[in-house]
Amino acid sequence: MKKDLLGINDLTKEDMKAIIARAIAFKKDKGNTSYRPLVGKTIGLIFEKASTRTRVSFEAAMFQLGGNVTFLSTRDTQLARQEPLADTARVLSRYLDGLVVRTFAQETVEELANHATIPVINGLTDLYHPCQILSDVMTVIEKKGAMEDLKVAWVGDGNNVAHSWIEAAATLGFSLSLACPGGYGPQPEVLEPALKKAQKPILPFEDPAKAVEGADVINTDVWASMGQEDEAAERQKVFRPYQVNSELLRLAKGDAIVLHCLPAHRGEEITAEVLEGPQSVVFDQAENKLHVHKAILAMMIK
Numbered sequence: 624m625k626k627d628l629l630g631i632n633d634l635t636k637e638d639m640k641a642i643i644a645r646a647i648a649f650k651k652d653k654g655n656t657s658y659r660p661l662v663g664k665t666i667g668l669i670f671e672k673a674s675t676r677t678r679v680s681f682e683a684a685m686f687q688l689g690g691n692v693t694f695l696s697t698r699d700t701q702l703a704r705q706e707p708l709a710d711t712a713r714v715l716s717r718y719l720d721g722l723v724v725r726t727f728a729q730e731t732v733e734e735l736a737n738h739a740t741i742p743v744i745n746g747l748t749d750l751y752h753p754c755q756i757l758s759d760v761m762t763v764i765e766k767k768g769a770m771e772d773l774k775v776a777w778v779g780d781g782n783n784v785a786h787s788w789i790e791a792a793a794t795l796g797f798s799l800s801l802a803c804p805g806g807y808g809p810q811p812e813v814l815e816p817a818l819k820k821a822q823k824p825i826l827p828f829e830d831p832a833k834a835v836e837g838a839d840v841i842n843t844d845v846w847a848s849m850g851q852e853d854e855a856a857e858r859q860k861v862f863r864p865y866q867v868n869s870e871l872l873r874l875a876k877g878d879a880i881v882l883h884c885l886p887a888h889r890g891e892e893i894t895a896e897v898l899e900g901p902q903s904v905v906f907d908q909a910e911n912k913l914h915v916h917k918a919i920l921a922m923m924i925k
Contacts, residue, residue, distance in 0.1 A: 646911065680912040839875070
C-alpha cells in the first residue's frame, strides 16, 4: 500500500525518527556511490513555485540512489490548459514511481494523492513544508541531541514552515514558542489540533523576546512568502520588531543555534551578523535537505 507525505501529521514519531536516522547515516556515508536501490525508478517533480534547494536536492538525491527524474513545470504541461488533477495523477501513476509536488494550495497535493497510485510527497504548499522541517529537525539533532528536552522558538510569520514546526512539536514532544505579529499567527486549523496532541507546551506569543527567552533553537523565515509579493511593503513595517538580530539572540541560551530555511533577506528577517555568525547552522541545514530527501525516497519509492 502506497504512503504519501503531505504533512508532518502523515508521520508517526517512529516514522520521523526513522527518516532522520537514515538521513544521518546517508550523510556519514555520502561518498558511497555503490548503494543504488532506485535503479530503474523515476520520480516526477511537479513545480508550480520557483525552487533552488528543494528541486536540486530532490534531483541529486534521486540520482545518487540510482534513479531518474522528470521535471514538470506546470506551464509546460496540460495542467496549464486546465486538465483535471485527477486525470494527471492517474496518467502519471502509469509512467512514474513517485511525485514531488511544489505548489500553492494544499488541496492540490491532496487531490493528486487521492487519485495517484504512486507516493505523493509535498515539496511545499502554502499550508505545509514537511520535508523542510525533517531537514531542520535533523540539523537540531546533529547539533543538540534528542529533541524532547529542547525549547525551540519561531520568530516571524505563522506560515507553512511554522505550521510544520507546530506539527513536529506535537509529534516529537518538544517545547515550541512562536512569536508572530497579531493577525499573522498560525492558522487555527493547524494550531488547535496540535495543542490537543502535544505533550510539551506549544505557546503563541506576540512578543519575540518572550518566545526566545531560554531557547535552544531559534528559527525564522522571510516575511513575505511566494505569492505574497503585493504585501511585502506592509509586511516589512509589521514585522520589523521580529528581526532575528544579536540583541534578540542574547535572550536565548548562550549556545543556541539559529535556523533559516533560505533564501534569506539579510537586514530584514535576520541580520547578516547573525546569519553569518558562529551560532548559525543554516548551511548545514540546507545540506541536510539532500540527505533527508534521500531517506524519504529510499523509504517511500518501491
